[in-house]
Amino acid sequence: MTQTENFESSSIRNSIVYRRAQDFSREKHKKRSISGPSRAIPKDSPRLDYFWQPAWTMGGAVSAGEDNDELIDNLKEAQYIRSELVEQAFRAVDRADYYLEEFKENAYKDLAWKHGNIHLSAPCIYSEVMEALDLQPGLSFLNLGSGTGYLSSMVGLILGPFGINHGIEFHADVIEYAKQKLEFFIRTSDSFDKFEFCEPSFVSGNCLEISPECPQYDRVYCGAGVQKEHEDYMKNLLKVGGILVMPLEEKLTKITRTGPSAWETKKILAVSFAPLIQPKHLDSGKSRLVHLRISLAGPKMPRLACKTKQKPSKSLR
Numbered sequence: 001m002t003q004t005e006n007f008e009s010s011s012i013r014n015s016i017v018y019r020r021a022q023d024f025s026r027e028k029h030k031k032r033s034i035s036g037p038s039r040a041i042p043k044d045s046p047r048l049d050y051f052w053q054p055a056w057t058m059g060g061a062v063s064a065g066e067d068n069d070e071l072i073d074n075l076k077e078a079q080y081i082r083s084e085l086v087e088q089a090f091r092a093v094d095r096a097d098y099y100l101e102e103f104k105e106n107a108y109k110d111l112a113w114k115h116g117n118i119h120l121s122a123p124c125i126y127s128e129v130m131e132a133l134d135l136q137p138g139l140s141f142l143n144l145g146s147g148t149g150y151l152s153s154m155v156g157l158i159l160g161p162f163g164i165n166h167g168i169e170f171h172a173d174v175i176e177y178a179k180q181k182l183e184f185f186i187r188t189s190d191s192f193d194k195f196e197f198c199e200p201s202f203v204s205g206n207c208l209e210i211s212p213e214c215p216q217y218d219r220v221y222c223g224a225g226v227q228k229e230h231e232d233y234m235k236n237l238l239k240v241g242g243i244l245v246m247p248l249e250e251k252l253t254k255i256t257r258t259g260p261s262a263w264e265t266k267k268i269l270a271v272s273f274a275p276l277i278q279p280k281h282l283d284s285g286k287s288r289l290v291h292l293r294i295s296l297a298g299p300k301m302p303r304l305a306c307k308t309k310q311k312p313s314k315s316l317r
Contacts, residue, residue: 080127092191140164145223149178159198205290
């Protein structure tokens with residue numbers, strides 16, 4: 001389920017965050033040009049004047065980095081990344097590895113990227129999502145519109161070997177791309193040697209056609225715009241105590257299931273995602289259901305890649 005996102009406005013809380021992000025961008029701009037003239041912020045200009053300009057669309061809330069670590073430094077400074085677990089996961093998975101080779105020069109900019117069906121959200125969006133999910137080892141996670149697998153791989157480092165990490169993606173070519181990137185991560189990343197990993201599993205289908213027999217999850221993220229008529233469907237994917245993060249009516253929204261029929265809702269920030277793709281019924285009039293299964297024997301243990309490196313494994317702490 002590919003999507004685009006685009007900032008439109010913000011709450012008081014996010015205004016504070018953006019002011020800090022802009023101050024940080026100005027400081028970085030003194031040291032180097034970050035993305036051409038459109039990203040330059042005049043010293044005495046009000047923040048909101050530039051928040052509404054194209055330079056801020058699809059992300060752009062923090063300065064570009066020279067590498068993955070510098071991008072994470074910038075996200076921390078702007079308070080998009082606020083917890084140690086999230087920081088470790090972001091540093092462990094190099095964003096550039098999920099780009100096509102010819103586009104990697106843009107990997108460390110705070111911008112979304114789309115090529116055909118392949119899509120990555122802006123780093124500031126993923127940061128807010130990861131923080132809102134409040135991930136812990138051993139939880140079950142469902143990624144609706146799992147795309148390249150970048151987010152799922154970061155989540156897997158936090159869930160550890162006893163978690164569940166499922167993704168549903170509409171486009172078959174994107175699933176193949178995600179599997180290739182996952183294999184590359186397992187084969188080449190030092191992070192895979194350092195941390196226990198809950199390997200993502202991706203299935204093809206429409207996330208609005210999940211079989212009613214499928215399990216509920218501790219954490220759910222939807223990477224496409226959800227309209228009001230699908231809100232209850234999404235909420236029912238959660239276990240009691242679970243957290244759902246999704247763009248609901250152009251607001252990135254965190255919903256916590258506090259009881260069988262009780263919910264707490266928090267609006268995080270204003271966004272604009274492409275809407276969910278509506279199901280197409282078969283000639284029989286029935287839809288093609290997506291089946292997700294969790295083994296009764298317990299979660300799948302992480303697959304061991306053939307590697308010559310010998311490093312002790314440890315959980316993210």
